[in-house]
């Protein structure tokens with residue numbers, strides 16, 4: 001995807017966000033992209049201790065990967081339209097059960113200042129509010145970033161990210177069921193660290209949901 005496709009996105013919003021094909025009617029994502037990407041599931045081994053499982057919508061490849069990376073690293077905020085239609089299609093809302101709060105995985109203060117927004121908010125916030133879910137943008141605070149994470153082994157990742165998140169001061173979540181949302185689930189180290197902190201702060205149960213994952 002390049003500048004041309006982005007321009008097309010803005011001028012013709014009824015194009016598939018994955019491949020740019022003009023959609024005449026029906027859903028936003030084209031059948032070809034969905035066939036390739038759509039894989040809603042509970043991720044195997046996502047019950048990592050404090051986190052009681054994480055669901056995901058798509059495989060982390062092709063058009064959805066482009067949309068996530070564009071929103072995350074290239075300030076292509078118009079890509080945010082790609083996500084609500086996928087949340088609409090997610091078949092396991094009932095199976096997940098109800099949750100009291102939705103809390104995004106936060107960016108560090110430095111990264112937030114540099115990027116100007118948390119891409120996770122652009123993916124989930126409006127949709128959650130439209131569905132009367134309590135979205136707590138700053139429920140968790142990130143102490144520092146974990147830049148070197150991609151060079152580490154799975155065990156090292158879990159170790160490296162420990163204690164990275166703190167609950168927002170004064171926020172009471174005692175006995176509450178919480179859904180953590182993020183863009184991509186890789187090893188689950190980030191989600192587990194968030195869940196650990198929320199359970200420490202008294203949450204009753206913590207589950208996760210991400211847009212995409214390369215994990216099975």
Ligand SMILES: [Zn+2]
Nearest residue numbers: 016019030033
């Ligand atoms: Zn497409």
